[in-house]
Amino acid sequence: MDRDTxxxxxxxxxxxxxxxxxxIKGLDLRVPRGVIYGFLGRNGAGKTTTLRMLVGIxxxxxxxxxLDGHRIRRTRPRQRRRIGYVSQQQHFYPWMKVRTLGxxxxxxxxxWDPSYFASLLERLSIEPxxxxxxxxxxxxxxxxxxxxxxxxxxxxxxxxxxxGVDPVTRREILDLLRQTVDEGDCTVVFSTHTxxxxxxxxxxxxILHDGRIFFQGSVSDFAARVRRVGQLPEGALALHxxxxxxxxxxxxxxxxxxxxxxxxxxxxxxAIARQDA
Numbered sequence: 001m002d003r004d005t006x007x008x009x010x011x012x013x014x015x016x017x018x019x020x021x022x023x024i025k026g027l028d029l030r031v032p033r034g035v036i037y038g039f040l041g042r043n044g045a046g047k048t049t050t051l052r053m054l055v056g057i058x059x060x061x062x063x064x065x066x067l068d069g070h071r072i073r074r075t076r077p078r079q080r081r082r083i084g085y086v087s088q089q090q091h092f093y094p095w096m097k098v099r100t101l102g103x104x105x106x107x108x109x110x111x112w113d114p115s116y117f118a119s120l121l122e123r124l125s126i127e128p129x130x131x132x133x134x135x136x137x138x139x140x141x142x143x144x145x146x147x148x149x150x151x152x153x154x155x156x157x158x159x160x161x162x163x164g165v166d167p168v169t170r171r172e173i174l175d176l177l178r179q180t181v182d183e184g185d186c187t188v189v190f191s192t193h194t195x196x197x198x199x200x201x202x203x204x205x206x207i208l209h210d211g212r213i214f215f216q217g218s219v220s221d222f223a224a225r226v227r228r229v230g231q232l233p234e235g236a237l238a239l240h241x242x243x244x245x246x247x248x249x250x251x252x253x254x255x256x257x258x259x260x261x262x263x264x265x266x267x268x269x270x271a272i273a274r275q276d277a
Contacts, residue, residue, distance in 0.1 A: 008033040008155055008187035015062030016049050023049050025211035031189055036181050038198030039191040040269055041208035047191035051157050053087045054177040081109055084148030090140045093132025101132055111150035117150035138169035158190035174201050195266040222265055226271050
């Protein structure tokens, strides 16, 4: 069994189809252990599909994955118990009280920590005796976060956790993610199309475009590796990889002499997302 102790998540040539349409087209992810990895992409880029394959809801049609260094074809229940997962839509039993839901979910996880769950409810201002069906959308998302974290998983996968929530809830969620990684042995992968969130709390970024990773690496290192270029179509960007030359649009030999000003992560993301236009 292959094992890489430096990486929490690895995929090689991952493929997923829906009917005749191939959505994920040979995805290679490298998520270092103990980081917040911002998974950027436009709506429909394949972020949700990728996370569902990692957590075991969907099976890949090709390629391999490795979680916690262990290479697998599909995520099985044994691996799933070590993953905290939050989907875009929450499906709770509306008649359950928050405290009861915690006991119900906790029964599936040997490492469930009821005192930690209680502390998360208090931190996120969630009333334990309130019925789940009466919670607002933002509070339901915070409850999902508490449920995903309470068994102290080494890997947390979040699908657009701040979509549609108010600014205060958004800040609470982002602060909780940053603190969770800073204080414990946890790796977070969260999908988003909001660049500022990745800049705000991310350590690493992966930009998904057309079913493949266009760029992944350190957020702080990104500006040094992407440049605006002159004498090409307005707004063109070139991604410079030290060991592989220059990757991007047009003739690579031109770019070596024309790369000028650095750009922000948001500018680069918008330029990459507009390639198909």
